[in-house]
Structure formats: structure tokens, C-alpha cells
Amino acid sequence: SSFGLSVIYLRNDNPFSQIDSAYKYILRSDSTFQSITTKGKIVYLKYNVSQKTIDSLKNEIYSKAFDVYKRNNSITELNKFIERYINSPQYNEAIDLRNSLAFKETKKKDTYQEYLLFIEKYPLAKEVPLAKERYAFTLFQTSTKNNTLEEFEQYLLKQPKTPFLNKVENSIYSLSTS
Numbered sequence: 001s002s003f004g005l006s007v008i009y010l011r012n013d014n015p016f017s018q019i020d021s022a023y024k025y026i027l028r029s030d031s032t033f034q035s036i037t038t039k040g041k042i043v044y045l046k047y048n049v050s051q052k053t054i055d056s057l058k059n060e061i062y063s064k065a066f067d068v069y070k071r072n073n074s075i076t077e078l079n080k081f082i083e084r085y086i087n088s089p090q091y092n093e094a095i096d097l098r099n100s101l102a103f104k105e106t107k108k109k110d111t112y113q114e115y116l117l118f119i120e121k122y123p124l125a126k127e128v129p130l131a132k133e134r135y136a137f138t139l140f141q142t143s144t145k146n147n148t149l150e151e152f153e154q155y156l157l158k159q160p161k162t163p164f165l166n167k168v169e170n171s172i173y174s175l176s177t178s
Contacts (some may be wrong), residue, residue, distance in 0.1 A: 002029035003049050003057070010061055019065045020084065026058045059089070066090035075101050099125035106131065112139035133163075140164045149175040 002025045008014060009022035033041070033054055044050065062085060069081035078098035085091060099122050106118040115135035119128055140162065143155040152171045155162070162168060 002026070002032060003047075003054065006057060006061070010057070010064065019061065019068050022061050023065060023084065026054065026061055030054050030058065062088040062090060066094060069094070070097065073101065075105070096126070099127060103127040103131065107134070110134070110138060112142055136163050140167075144168075144171070147171070147175075 006022045006025035006029055008016055009018050009025060011017060029049075033044070033049070033051060036044075041050070065085055066081060066088065069077045072078075075098055078094050078101070081088075081094050082091065082098065085094075088094070102118060102122060103125065106114045112135050115131045115138060118125075118131050119135065122128070125131075139159070140155065143158075144151045149172060152168050152175065156165075156168050156172070
């Protein structure tokens, strides 16, 4: 019955179509099928239910679920997919897509705080190196926006390993000798 419910929830030609319910029932079908005897499995073959058809339906559900969640183009929706469909072949693709969307939102805000938040929240994202560059640059710009000797000195104290060390030192020299 779980297999049949999974099929019904997967199909779009009825009012009961609901991908998460289809997934719930295919998981139940899979675990139930694995626990029955070989003799019981032979009985289910009459209804075209086997490990192969269960796996095939599960893959179809994974694919459709990814399309559904991806279509919303939202970090929240992709996070739901990532949390619910851990064994999906599309799992890593969903993570990459979510990270990409999160980085686009971070770039729109373009503050060092947002870049730091992105780095902390998605430490394995492929966008992290660029986020670190943007973090350093926006922090430097924000910290030295008035171009004063005090700002550059404070920035250097707080960020001694800054990639802008030469610029900071040159600015300090220039402002203190003028």
C-alpha cells in the first residue's frame, strides 16, 4: 500500500499530488520490503513491486523533488530539500545551488558583516575564497572610509595580516608626514 500511495502522490494528474508525501511512502515501502521474507517478495512481484521498482520510483521522486524545490529559487526551499532528501543523487547539486544563491544575496548587500556571515554559515562553499577577498576589501573600505591617520592605525592594529598592508603603511606614512 505504501508503494501505491507513493505512486499516487508522485503523479500530477490527481488532486493528491504531493512530492514530500510520495517520498515518505516510498521510504516506508522500501523499509517494509526489505523486512519481508523471500517468499513474501515473490508475492509482491505479481503487483510489479520489487526492490528494482522501488529504487526506480525513489529515483524518480528524488528527481521530481529536486525540480520542485529548485524551481522556487530560494535558499529556504533548497535547505528543505537538503534536509529531507539526504540520499538524493541531486543532494550536492542542491547544496551548490543554495550556496550560489546565498552568495548572490551576500554580494547584493556587499558589507563585510554579510561576507563574514556567509563564510561562517557555508564554510565548505566554493564561493568562500571570493567571499574572503570581498570581506577583506569591504572591511578595509569601511574601516578607512574617512582616510584619517587614526583609522589606518586602528585598522592595522585590528588587521595586522591584511592583504592591504602596503596601502595601509603608505597611507600612515603619507598622513603622518604631510
